[in-house]
Amino acid sequence: MPWLAFVGLGLKLKDITLEALETLRNANTIFLDTYTSISPDINVSSLRRLVGKEVIPLRRRDIEDENAEKIFNELSRGRNVAFAVIGDPFIATTHVALLLEAIRRNVEVKVIHGLTIYTVAISYSGLMVYKFGRCATIVYPKEGIFYDYFYDVVKENLKLGLHTLLLLELDVDNNVFMTANDALKLMLEAEGKRKEGIISKDMKVLVIARAGFPTQKYVYGKIASLIRENFGPPPHTIIVPGKLHYIEEDALKRFLIN
Amino acid sequence: MPWLAFVGLGLKLKDITLEALETLRNANTIFLDTYTSISPDINVSSLRRLVGKEVIPLRRRDIEDENAEKIFNELSRGRNVAFAVIGDPFIATTHVALLLEAIRRNVEVKVIHGLTIYTVAISYSGLMVYKFGRCATIVYPKEGIFYDYFYDVVKENLKLGLHTLLLLELDVDNNVFMTANDALKLMLEAEGKRKEGIISKDMKVLVIARAGFPTQKYVYGKIASLIRENFGPPPHTIIVPGKLHYIEEDALKRFLIN
Secondary structure, three states, X not given: OOEEEEEEOEOOHHHOEHHHHXXXXXXXXXEEEOOOOOOOOOOHHHHHHHHOOOOEXXXXXXXXXXXXXXXXXXXXXXXXXXXXEOEOOOOOOOHHHHHHHHHHOOOEEEEEOOOOHHHHHHHHHOOOHHHEOOOEEEOOOEOOEOOOHHHHHHHHHHHOOOEEEEEEOEEXXXXXXXOHHHHHHHHHHHHHHHOOOOOOOOOEEEEEEOOOOOOOEEEEEEXXXXXXXXXXXXXXXXXXXXXXXXXXXXXXXXXXXX | OOEEXXXXXXXXXXXXXXXXXXXXXXXXXXXXXXOOOOXXXXXXXXXXXXXXXXXXXXXXXXXXXXXXXXXXXXXXXOOOEEEEEOEOOOOOOOHHHHHHHHHHOOOEEEEEOOOOHHHXXXXXXXXXXXXXXXXXXXXXXXXXXXXXXXXXXXXXXXXXXXXXEEEEOEEXXXXXXXXXXXXXXXXXXXXXXXXXXXXXXXXXXXXEEOOOOOOOEEEEEEXXXXXOOOXXXXXXXXXXXXXXXXXXXXXXXXXXXX
């Protein structure tokens, strides 16, 4: 019986694990999800060079609208399939539905985990993982609707003294890559609407640009200063710290600007 | 100037990334942290075989009590040092203090991230990462003191409909590896003391044994049933689900026992 392997690649090409590489090399057909995330150097041609065989790009509609028939067709032809994904296959992506469909169809499934922004961003910050409350994503207003869900998450976490990891909207198909500058503006805009005294220009946050990439940049400071900084290209991430332990204070000092 | 690389190895030998392997091979001296975590197959001899050079084990006291002089002595002799760690170097370990000390001493620092239980356990569960509240660790009573901190974390998360990742005490130096069975008993014991109606025998939780290992096992069911199950050797982890989305319900059904 053929197998379907969900293969997490991590954030950049050198994040690939020995297990991922072995699985890709043992697959008959390799698909690459090209729509849920971006990487400085993972793409169809770099992966093809690394693995030494053809890599077929998949877009969102190939998975969602067409019920992933491209994948299941290969399996029904008896071929072992690797579905490669930037990051981890089931952290912050929509691939769980595909996993369940494969299980429903009695396909043998393998899962190879990969490095993900969720722990990479936190790790180097020096903030303690058990002090993070739930995370949220900041998205642009759409059709006149302003989404302030993230405001409630930050508020709820701060009330408990917890840190908040904020991911920023990233939609590769539609070429949307939110910068930290835009996210900070939306944070102040949310405060302007809600007026609950949660976010202010004097609030100190950590901006993380390209976590895990060779050009990564961590900058800590007041929103008023950060909003004018140039962090370079996305992806960007923000951490709103809660109550800080003294080691966490020390860790953040490394990244402090005026 | 010599460098100090913090190298995350992931949970098992095949989780090693290309970057970690390259960094270990470029180091003059390789230390392995042998005390913060356990792995089915990462140890001094397997790492030595993989990398092709000597690997020196470090115990907790080498890092904490002796101010990591073994590491800084090598650096002062002009040698590039890799400090290898199971998992990720700064997620759930005490290595942030060492990182800050290296920065204080103007040592060039590199950080190579590794797979960690925090996202591996969540990923395959199919539960949504943005619905996890803060996590906690269940520890054994010590000198007559019962630690029920985890009870408050579960309570607080459930109130918000959030899931809770519970790590179980693991102290390699003292040979303590808590099983899920013991953890479930401590959860019921905490309820017996607190009587706030948070945890009960009928509560359904997910037990994860050896997440990310080839022998991993995910089992979902009522505490009353799980408490009698044999999950095999540690490490074990528990997830207490909050309010479930229907895709999360479907994902958990895979692991259901009566």
